[in-house]
Amino acid sequence: MTQDLLVSKGLGVKYGSFAALSDVDLNIRPNTVHSIIGPNGAGKTTLFHALTGSVRASSGRIMFGGQNITPLSDDQRVRMGLARSFQVTSLFQSLPVRENLRLAAQGRTPWQALRMWQAAEANSEALATADALMQRLDLSRVADRAAGELSHGQQRRLEVGMAMASKPRLILLDEPTSGMGIDDIGSMKRLIADLGRDHTVILIEHNMGIVMDISDRITVMQSGRTLVEGTPAEIRDNPAVRRAYLGSM
Numbered sequence: 001m002t003q004d005l006l007v008s009k010g011l012g013v014k015y016g017s018f019a020a021l022s023d024v025d026l027n028i029r030p031n032t033v034h035s036i037i038g039p040n041g042a043g044k045t046t047l048f049h050a051l052t053g054s055v056r057a058s059s060g061r062i063m064f065g066g067q068n069i070t071p072l073s074d075d076q077r078v079r080m081g082l083a084r085s086f087q088v089t090s091l092f093q094s095l096p097v098r099e100n101l102r103l104a105a106q107g108r109t110p111w112q113a114l115r116m117w118q119a120a121e122a123n124s125e126a127l128a129t130a131d132a133l134m135q136r137l138d139l140s141r142v143a144d145r146a147a148g149e150l151s152h153g154q155q156r157r158l159e160v161g162m163a164m165a166s167k168p169r170l171i172l173l174d175e176p177t178s179g180m181g182i183d184d185i186g187s188m189k190r191l192i193a194d195l196g197r198d199h200t201v202i203l204i205e206h207n208m209g210i211v212m213d214i215s216d217r218i219t220v221m222q223s224g225r226t227l228v229e230g231t232p233a234e235i236r237d238n239p240a241v242r243r244a245y246l247g248s249m
């Protein structure tokens with residue numbers, strides 16, 4: 001059996017004395033889209049913070065690629081191939097789309113990347129990566145437009161592309177369709193489904209239509225704990241999940 005790419009065991013996070021996460025076990029298989037769903041305040045974003053290292057686990061451990069990453073910093077986890085999209089700082093608003101992607105393909109952090117760009121260290125491999133990504137992101141038409149001039153939906157696809165450019169093993173997407181119109185939602189849904197063919201994706205998403213259509217596995221959280229994990233069909237038919245969502249699925 002293929003080894004899980006990411007595993008958490010008994011993961012807990014406290015904010016002061018409040019337990020935002022308790023005893024969370026996760027098993028993320030490679031090359032899958034694994035969604036995390038649950039009512040507001042269930043602990044989904046806290047789980048992402050804990051996996052990426054932006055908050056410390058108060059208990060339990062996280063294994064990534066067979067290695068215990070619990071004590072590692074967020075930067076160390078990024079360097080190991082754990083990428084999170086939708087960080088506001090990830091786009092250079094005044095630079096063209098192609099340059100944004102080329103810089104992301106060349107450097108690990110935005111500032112390293114900017115220094116490389118200023119030093120005019122053009123890198124043909126990074127350019128080829130940028131061109132391939134633009135096709136995949138459906139952004140080739142706007143390759144020469146400044147990132148800040150793109151529509152909301154295009155900017156969010158570019159942010160996913162920035163995370164993809166460093167060729168991570170795992171991409172965490174936090175509500176990638178929030179605030180989008182129906183056309184942009186469709187494009188993002190296709191992009192995530194496509195990503196799951198050669199990347200591993202953990203997705204937080206409130207749109208149940210998307211979750212049910214593109215997830216391989218779903219973990220349902222409630223009050224900081226894992227309620228149930230399974231395929232979309234198993235989750236849809238689970239009575240406890242139906243109760244947690246008050247029949248909204």
Ligand code: ATP
Pocket residue numbers: 015018020038039040041042043044045046047
């Ligand atoms: P939503 O769907 O509304 O984004 P969520 O499932 O992502 O919710 P979290 O944001 O992880 O939930 O919050 C889980 C719990 O932890 C909530 O009760 C929230 O109020 C609390 N919480 C989140 N961040 C903090 C913080 N920095 N300090 C104290 N409590 C926090």
